[in-house]
Amino acid sequence: MGIVTLCSFILLPQTTTKKGGFMTKNAYTVSSDLRHSTDPSPTVRWLLEHNASQSAAFLEPKVRQTRTMHRLExxxxxxxxxxxxxxxxxxxxxxxxxxxxxxxxxxxxxxxxxxxxxxxxxxxxxxxxxxxxxxxxxxxxxxxxxxxxxxxxxxxxxxxxxxxxxxxxxxxxxxxxxxxxxxxxxxxxxxxxxxxxxxxxxxxxxxxxxxxxxxxxxxxxxxxxxxxxxxxxxxxxxxxxxxxxxxxxxxxxxxxxxxxxxxIEFDHCECCLGVGRGFDWLHVPNKALLIGGYSFNVGEPIVKAAGIILDNLNQGRILREDGVVLMASALYWENKGLGVEKRLAIERAMSIAEYSLRKIEADPTVRPLIKHLSVIVGEVDMQTRFFKDRTSKFWEHRNFTSA
CATH class of the missing domain: 3.40.1050 (Beta-carbonic Anhydrase; Chain A)
Incomplete structure (x- = not known):
């Protein structure tokens, strides 16, 4: 399984407007110089390479046999x-x-x-x-x-x-x-x-x-x-x-x-904020704060997690040049239900990314994180644990609805 390449998208602040108490979708745009960057941040590269390697390992015959034997026993x-x-x-x-x-x-x-x-x-x-x-x-x-x-x-x-x-x-x-x-x-x-x-x-x-x-x-x-x-x-x-x-x-x-x-390993050192589901491939300690989105007010944990990552940056526990990432993910099972689960997962992931960005932008205590933030959006097939990049689709949708 090849490693997926993904552009790193950095959000730049612009004048914000409000409609009905919510930030409009043109509160931030993507820098045209970075829109099609082929040099994503080290953290983006690491996440995608790690997912690809973990997915490949998850599907290895010996690993599958070990997992199957454990479940049988x-x-x-x-x-x-x-x-x-x-x-x-x-x-x-x-x-x-x-x-x-x-x-x-x-x-x-x-x-x-x-x-x-x-x-x-x-x-x-x-x-x-x-x-x-x-x-x-x-x-x-x-x-x-x-x-x-x-x-x-x-x-x-x-x-x-x-x-x-x-x-x-x-x-x-x-x-x-x-x-x-x-x-x-x-x-x-x-x-x-x-x-x-x-x-x-x-x-x-x-x-x-x-x-x-x-x-x-x-x-x-x-x-x-x-x-x-x-x-x-x-x-x-x-x-x-x-x-x-x-x-x-x-x-x-x-x-x-x-x-x-x-x-230092006892303390928070996370550089990734994962929102959604389908992150069990990311089994590296202290790399990511992961939010399932189960509560009525999922915005609260998103802002708190963003604050932890911003503090990690400010305290030097993670390197600014490595970058920080918002990763929006939705999971699905192939060949389940009506056969539209994958398309529904894509829509969920894009909505999660949009909502998360708005919450971070709207809170003045964590808004400074935006200038360091890259975004990855996609869905995870739970039968392979592979994360499929949909970030370009997300920005196309975001720019279209903001026009």
Whole structure:
């Protein structure tokens, strides 16, 4: 699979006008000198090359076989409700193959099961499990840094107890809703993530806590007994399928400790703001802030994430010459439904990009990010994880509707 080339588009400020309280689409135009640039920023090049390589790896026969064997041996579906923070990559932390853990992201890991779009996405996931006769484990997560509270969750203003309480309430609400489902078993687990060592903290149904960072030398049979005692909501098969993630996290924590990684890796260093869905190929820690768009007010996490990236620039944690990127993505499954899912995904991605740009431009606290920003727009085929560039189409549409 060849590497996709993509022009880097930099937005230049112009006089803005408003209609009905919203910025018009001609608030920014693309520099004609850069419109057809063949020299995209290093970050744009890296993202596209990384996607191409990850898609190719995802389709490699040995990798597909590994993923297939894992699913056959451990059929329980596993998902994670988590923050947009680029450090929270559970596939790396647990050493399971890409595509095993389904991520759902929002600022601070804040979710309301009453949000219509979140209901739709989770219902589709549970329906898929029902059709395949698979049980589900869903992580409700929070995160923090043990070395410095300011390296914790900005979405909760670094208040770990508030983040934990919100995740616990989310777990309880989902459990109440699906408690009477008998066709499949749905277990919701409260999980903390300590980002200095990427360590998981498991919270039992009765308030017990098991920090895997404290269990590195515990014999696995003893650790399994502890986990069985924690989660009465999981049946034997679900517990068996959870164990590989536990084993993987313990191995990962050991490697992190042996590496003596620098404190700069503990902090935010993201240079990409991803909005939409279909980003699980981007499994590189601290590279991107990813927003799923589940809430009524998705503009709030977009602005907060833009603020984090702007602060990364101002504090020198990322290089200005590398550039920062807004990446709008929508996912689809080929050969599903009426056969128009790909075209719908393209339209979603373009709308996401337009909305995100307006929100960043309209907020004076993050507007300075615009002059550093490149934009990538496209859709991801979930059967290949390949991101298809539609950025030229986006700008053609934007200029046409702004005329």
């Amino acid at each position: 451990h059929p329980t579906l596993i998902g994670a409700l988590k923050c947009i923070d680029g450090r929270l990559n559970l596939s790396i932390m647990t050493r399971v193959p890409l595509g095993i853990i389904q991520p759902f992201r929002n600022i601070g890991g804040k979710f309301d099961i009453g949000w219509p779009y979140l209901q739709t996405v989770l219902s589709e996931w549970f329906q898929f499990a029902y059709e395949k006769n698979k049980d589900c484990i869903l992580f409700a997560t929070y995160h923090y840094s043990k070395s410095d509270c300011r390296r914790g969750c900005k979405g909760f203003n670094y208040d770990t107890e508030a983040a934990k309480k919100a995740a616990e309430e989310l777990r309880n609400r989902i459990q109440r809703i699906y408690a009477d489902v008998t066709a499949i078993r749905i277990g919701v687990i409260l999980v903390g993530i300590e980002t200095d060592e990427d360590a998981l903290i498991l919270h039992g149904n009765n308030g017990e806590i098991l920090s895997l960072a404290n269990e590195l030398d515990t014999p696995m049979p003893n650790l399994v007994r502890k986990i069985v005692g924690l989660f009465h909501c999981l049946n034997e098969g679900m517990l068996r399928d959870l164990i590989p993630l536990i084993e993987g996290n313990i191995k990962h924590i050991k490697c992190v400790r042996e590496s003596n990684r620098s404190t």
